[in-house]
Amino acid sequence: MKVLHIITSLESGGAERMLSNIVNYDTNNEHIIITLLKAEPHYELADHVTLYSLELDNNKFNKLKIPILLNRFIKKIKPDIVQTWMKSNYYAPLLKIFNKNVYFLLNIRHGVKNKIKKIKAKLIRFYLKNSDGVIFVSNSAIQEFGRVGISFENSLVITNGFNKRDFEYIRPKNDKKIRYGYVGRFHEIKNQSLLIDSFNDFAKDKDVTLEIAGKGMEYNKFKHLIDSSNKDKFIWRGEVINSFDIYNNIDVLLLTSRSEGFPNVIGEAMSVGVPVISTDAGESYNIIGDSGYKVGSNKHSVLEALNNTYSNTEELTHKSKLAYQRIRENYSMSVIVDNYLNYYKKVLEE
Numbered sequence: 332m333k334v335l336h337i338i339t340s341l342e343s344g345g346a347e348r349m350l351s352n353i354v355n356y357d358t359n360n361e362h363i364i365i366t367l368l369k370a371e372p373h374y375e376l377a378d379h380v381t382l383y384s385l386e387l388d389n390n391k392f393n394k395l396k397i398p399i400l401l402n403r404f405i406k407k408i409k410p411d412i413v414q415t416w417m418k419s420n421y422y423a424p425l426l427k428i429f430n431k432n433v434y435f436l437l438n439i440r441h442g443v444k445n446k447i448k449k450i451k452a453k454l455i456r457f458y459l460k461n462s463d464g465v466i467f468v469s470n471s472a473i474q475e476f477g478r479v480g481i482s483f484e485n486s487l488v489i490t491n492g493f494n495k496r497d498f499e500y501i502r503p504k505n506d507k508k509i510r511y512g513y514v515g516r517f518h519e520i521k522n523q524s525l526l527i528d529s530f531n532d533f534a535k536d537k538d539v540t541l542e543i544a545g546k547g548m549e550y551n552k553f554k555h556l557i558d559s560s561n562k563d564k565f566i567w568r569g570e571v572i573n574s575f576d577i578y579n580n581i582d583v584l585l586l587t588s589r590s591e592g593f594p595n596v597i598g599e600a601m602s603v604g605v606p607v608i609s610t611d612a613g614e615s616y617n618i619i620g621d622s623g624y625k626v627g628s629n630k631h632s633v634l635e636a637l638n639n640t641y642s643n644t645e646e647l648t649h650k651s652k653l654a655y656q657r658i659r660e661n662y663s664m665s666v667i668v669d670n671y672l673n674y675y676k677k678v679l680e681e
Contacts, residue, residue: 332360332361332411332412332672332675332676332679333360333361333363333408333409333410333411333412334360334361334362334363334410334411334412334413334414334675335363335364335365335404335405335408335410335412335413335414336350336354336362336363336364336365336413336414336415336416337364337365337367337401337413337414337415337416337419337422338350338364338365338366338367338415338416338417338419339366339367339368339370339416339417339418339419340366340367340368340370340372341364341366341370341372341373341374341376341382342370342371342372342373343373343516343545343546343570344373344516345440345491345592345593345594345595346416346417346438346440346468347373347374348374348595349468349491349492349595350364350416351374351375351376352492352494352664353667353668353671354376354377354380355375355376355377355380356494356664356665356668357668357671357672358377358379360672361379361381362379362380362381363380363381363382363383363408363410364376364380364381364382364383365383365384365385365401365404366382366383366384366385367384367385367387367397367419368385368386368387368388368389369384369386369387369388373570373572383404385397385400397422398422398425398426401422401426402426402429402430405426405429405430405433406430409433410433411433411434411675411679412433412434412435412436412675412678412679413426413430413433413434413435413436414436414438414466415435415436415437415438416438416440417438417439417440420437420438420439420459420462421458421459423435423436423437423459423461423462424458424459424461424462427461427462427463428461434463434464434678434679435462435463436462436463436464436465436466436674436675436678437459437462437464437465437466437483438465438466438468439465439466439467439468439472439476440468440472440592440593441472441475441590441591441592441613455481456480456481456482456483459483460483460484462483463485463678464485464486464674464678465483465485465486465487466486466487466488466489466671466674467486467487467488467489468488468489468490468491468592468593468614469488469490469592469593469613469614469617470488470614470617471592471613471614472592472613473486473488485678485681487674489667489670489671489674490593490614490662490667491593491595491598491662491667492598492662492663492664492665492666492667492668493595493598493599493601493602493658493662493663493664494602494664495602495659495663495664496575496602496603497603498603498604498652498655499579499603499604500582500603500604500605500648500651500655508538508539508540509537509538509539509582509583509640509641509644510539510540510542510580510581510582510583511530511539511540511541511542511581511582511583511584511585511637512541512542512543512544512577512578512580512581512583512584512585512600512605513526513541513542513543513544513545513548513584513585513586514544514545514571514574514577514578514584514596514599514600515545515548515586515588515596516545516546516547516548516570517545517546517547517548517549517552518547520588520589520590521587521588521589522587522588522589522610522628523548523553523587524553524556525587525628525629525630525633526585526587526633527553527556527557527565528556528630529587529630529633529634529637530564530565530585530637531556531557531558531561532630532634533634533637533638533641534561534564535558535560535561537641539564539641540564540565540566541564541565541566541585542566542568542577542580542581543565543566543567543568544568544569544570544571544574544577545569545570546569546570548567548569549567549569550562550565550567553565574596574599575599575603578599578600578603578605579603581600581605582605582606582640582647583605583606583607583608583640583647584596584597584600584605584606584607584608585607585608585609585633586607586608586609586610586612586615587609587610587628587633588609588610588612588613588615589610589612589628590612590613591612591613591614591615592613592614593613593614593618594609594612594613594614594615594618597609597615597618597619598618598658598662600654601618601619601622601623601654601655601657601658602655602658602659603655604651604652604654604655605651605654606622606623606624606640606647606650606651606654607619607622607623607624607654608623608624608626608633608636608637608640609623609624609625609626610626610627610628611625611627611628618657618662619654619657620653620657621653622650622653622654622656622657623650623654624636624639624640624650
């Protein structure tokens with residue numbers, strides 16, 4: 332089976348990470364990736380994966396040019412399936428018109444805003460329904476589309492998966508500094524002001540640190556929320572190549588997003604036994620189950636969870652083991668890749 336994946340870039344991000352994991356893991360089928368825009372790949376690809384890049388600037392002219400270039404590639408490559416990811420989904424129905432013998436599948440990573448106008452919702456549904464199938468990363472994404480009247484035939488949910496890793500969590504002792512962590516790009520929807528503001532209040536007179544990694548995450552953007560006495564408790568790592576360099580160096584991961592699809596950082600941290608404090612964003616609560624700390628999108632709730640982890644380190648050990656076990660049993664990469672391949676085969680057979 333030959334699968335062509337189309338994605339904007341392979342910069343740092345949840346969808347980009349998942350695509351890289353899938354194509355690297357599956358050595359039994361041929362996977363080809365086309366990236367659209369100029370950007371340095373953040374994720375390494377195995378030797379058996381072929382990568383093409385259109386190296387385009389992000390402007391209106393090139394957006395019109397992209398379907399023409401993609402159509403040429405499809406004619407040349409002759410894939411069995413074209414899997415589009417995120418914004419490239421909007422090219423699939425148009426490309427389908429010129430490649431009727433190829434199956435086009437959408438990969439939707441997020442829901443839609445509740446305030447989307449009915450006319451726009453109908454146009455989206457009418458246009459995208461011309462694809463051959465849809466993979467959603469979460470039930471919450473399907474539900475958000477459903478609330479605005481957009482539904483798709485031949486769709487299913489395939490969550491993200493995580494490679495099996497060794498259990499490496501060491502419970503902090505009562506006299507040891509507790510290290511918290513955050514991994515994520517700077518964006519308003521991530522609600523990072525709540526993260527920084529809450530931790531600043533929590534950190535007063537405590538031996539704690541918050542290690543922060545992510546594109547655009549810089550002290551200057553949040554310095555108005557940080558007391559001078561707490562400045563050294565915030566460690567700014569910037570964008571990191573390997574997020575596990577952070578997970579292996581912390582005791583608890585924090586996530587305060589307003590909205591998510593399927594947050595990879597939660598599953599990654601849990602895969603090495605790091606418990607997670609998270610708001611109810613996308614699939615966050617479902618991933619965590621009873622292995623972490625579920626909080627509301629307000630400072631009081633976040634502070635309560637932070638204080639709980641600080642005063643009860645023995646519970647962290649218990650939560651850590653639950654987190655590690657939950658990922659291994661429910662979100663292993665082998666199971667997720669099999670789900671993708673089985674769906675591809677089902678589409679081809681139909």
